[in-house]
Amino acid sequence: MSENLLEVKDLHVQYNTDDAVVYALNGVSLNLKEGEKLGLVGETGAGKTTLALSVLRLLPKVGQIASGSISYKGEELLDKPESYMLGLRGRRVSMIFQDPMTSLNPVKSVGDQIREVLDLHFPQLTKEAKNEKVDQMLQLVGIPASRKNEFPHQFSGGMKQRVVIAMALISQPELLLADEPTTALDVTIQAQIMALMGQLKDRFNTAVLLITHDLGLVAEFCDTVAVIYSGCIVESGTVEDIFSGKNNHPYTKGLIGCIPDLSKDEDRLHPIPGHMADARTLPSGCPFADRCANAMDKCRKERPEAFSEGTHTVFCHLFDNMRGGV
Ligand SMILES: Nc1ncnc2c1ncn2[C@@H]1O[C@H](COP(=O)(O)OP(=O)(O)O)[C@@H](O)[C@H]1O
Ligand SMILES: [Mg+2]
Numbered sequence: 633m634s635e636n637l638l639e640v641k642d643l644h645v646q647y648n649t650d651d652a653v654v655y656a657l658n659g660v661s662l663n664l665k666e667g668e669k670l671g672l673v674g675e676t677g678a679g680k681t682t683l684a685l686s687v688l689r690l691l692p693k694v695g696q697i698a699s700g701s702i703s704y705k706g707e708e709l710l711d712k713p714e715s716y717m718l719g720l721r722g723r724r725v726s727m728i729f730q731d732p733m734t735s736l737n738p739v740k741s742v743g744d745q746i747r748e749v750l751d752l753h754f755p756q757l758t759k760e761a762k763n764e765k766v767d768q769m770l771q772l773v774g775i776p777a778s779r780k781n782e783f784p785h786q787f788s789g790g791m792k793q794r795v796v797i798a799m800a801l802i803s804q805p806e807l808l809l810a811d812e813p814t815t816a817l818d819v820t821i822q823a824q825i826m827a828l829m830g831q832l833k834d835r836f837n838t839a840v841l842l843i844t845h846d847l848g849l850v851a852e853f854c855d856t857v858a859v860i861y862s863g864c865i866v867e868s869g870t871v872e873d874i875f876s877g878k879n880n881h882p883y884t885k886g887l888i889g890c891i892p893d894l895s896k897d898e899d900r901l902h903p904i905p906g907h908m909a910d911a912r913t914l915p916s917g918c919p920f921a922d923r924c925a926n927a928m929d930k931c932r933k934e935r936p937e938a939f940s941e942g943t944h945t946v947f948c949h950l951f952d953n954m955r956g957g958v
Contacts, residue, residue: 636703637807637839638664638687643700645682645691645863652912656682658863658919659700664856666806667837671850671871673887674860677908680843681730683860684809687841688727689717704807723753726800727809730843731816735796736784742795743780746770746802753803769798773828790821797829804836811843826853847884848891851875856943859884862908862919864935869944879939879954881946883920918949926950 645657656679664670672680685691687702689709702709704720721727729735737745743766750762757765767777773794784792793813800808810829814822830853833840842854850857851871858868859881867874867881874884886904906923909915918924921931931949939951 635665636663637666637668637705638662638841639701639703640683640687641701641703643683643686643702644698645679645686645700646696646698647692647694648696649694654911655914656695656863656911657686658914660860660863660865662858662865662868664807664839664841667833667839668856669833669840669842669854671842671844671847671854671857672860673844673847673850673857675845675908677911678860679863679911680860681811682863684727684811684841684843687809688721688725689714690721690727722749722805723803724805725807725809726803726805728796728800728811728813730811736792738784741781741783742775742787743770746780746795746799749799749802765802769802772832773798774824789817790825793817793821793825794828797825797832801832801836801838805838807839807841808833809841809843812845813842814849815844815846822849829853847874847887851891859887862911862915864915864919865947866918866920867944867946867948873942873944879941879944879946879951881920881948882924882926882950884946886923918947 640660640662643657643660647654647656660679660683662670672683674680682691682695685695686697687709697710746766746769747762750757750765766780770777770780775791775794787795813829814825817825826849829840832838842850844850854871856868856870857874858865860866861883867884874880880888890903904923909919909922917930917932917934918936921927924931928949936947936949937955938945938947939955
């Protein structure tokens with residue numbers, strides 16, 4: 633039996649809008665093992681949120697899973713009835729949505745909002761048991777239980793995010809999809825929230841898909857990494873594979889160049905020039921070719937095949953000569 637908790641294979645997702653088709657995911661494959669922390673990294677518009685929403689089958693109406701497979705503990709989710717997904721969402725798989733500040737209800741106390749998750753998924757628990765769990769969870773995320781009757785507007789951004797994390801984890805899910813959980817927060821709060829997620833993850837052995845555009849965060853928090861560009865995974869591997877600096881995809885190199893190196897006296901970072909291609913046209917070759925300093929003719933024409941060494945895989949024509957022959 634496979635030990636993968638989540639297996640996404642060759643997933644194609646598009647948004648059919650009134651004036652165009654947006655090709656958001658173009659053949660994405662990734663695996664996540666039980667208890668593993670996978671960082672999904674890429675710029676805005678790369679398709680990260682689309683991937684997480686696809687797993688929970690929560691795409692907006694215009695979104696369509698055109699082909700591919702998403703299996704969870706060996707079960708194909710794309711074939712399941714909605715009733716199955718209702719039992720999965722928020723119970724076995726939780727999501728921290730990208731805009732945490734709007735995911736709380738302004739007219740309900742934070743304690744009530746956390747308890748509602750238990751009402752939904754653990755109706756058999758007594759009221760007292762639920763209240764006790766809410767108090768414990770609040771304490772775990774660093775909020776005194778005495779504040780449970782307060783409303784979201786009485787909390788700071790970092791505290792609200794702690795409430796959102798409490799809601800996501802109170803059902804002790806097997807998998808947490810965390811979509812840019814700290815992007816809206818300032819840096820010190822960001823560090824506290826990531827430390828908290830790390831502790832909780834270890835305590836409950838929750839697998840985490842951490843969605844971020846910050847490769848530095850991934851280096852600190854994750855076991856494995858998948859780099860996504862224009863709806864295509866361009867590189868994946870363990871954190872060591874990606875940060876060893878060996879055989880990186882040029883896009884990943886660019887992202888690594890955007891991490892400040894405090895040991896060097898550099899006064900500026902090196903952003904990647906150019907923009908991601910318009911998702912209304914499907915890339916025919918490598919999606920990064922137009923921005924790549926190493927691009928060759930074939931990069932614009934042929935989609936690169938995988939070049940793999942152990943746990944490390946990169947999709948780039950620069951490695952064509954190293955592939956095969958072995
Ligand atoms: N509801 C939508 N309708 C049309 N296009 C969308 C919609 N949601 C996302 N997209 C497009 O899909 C692509 C991927 O978006 P998204 O998954 O949100 O990326 P990310 O989370 O990496 O920023 C982008 O080109 C985005 O504009
Ligand atoms: Mg997003």
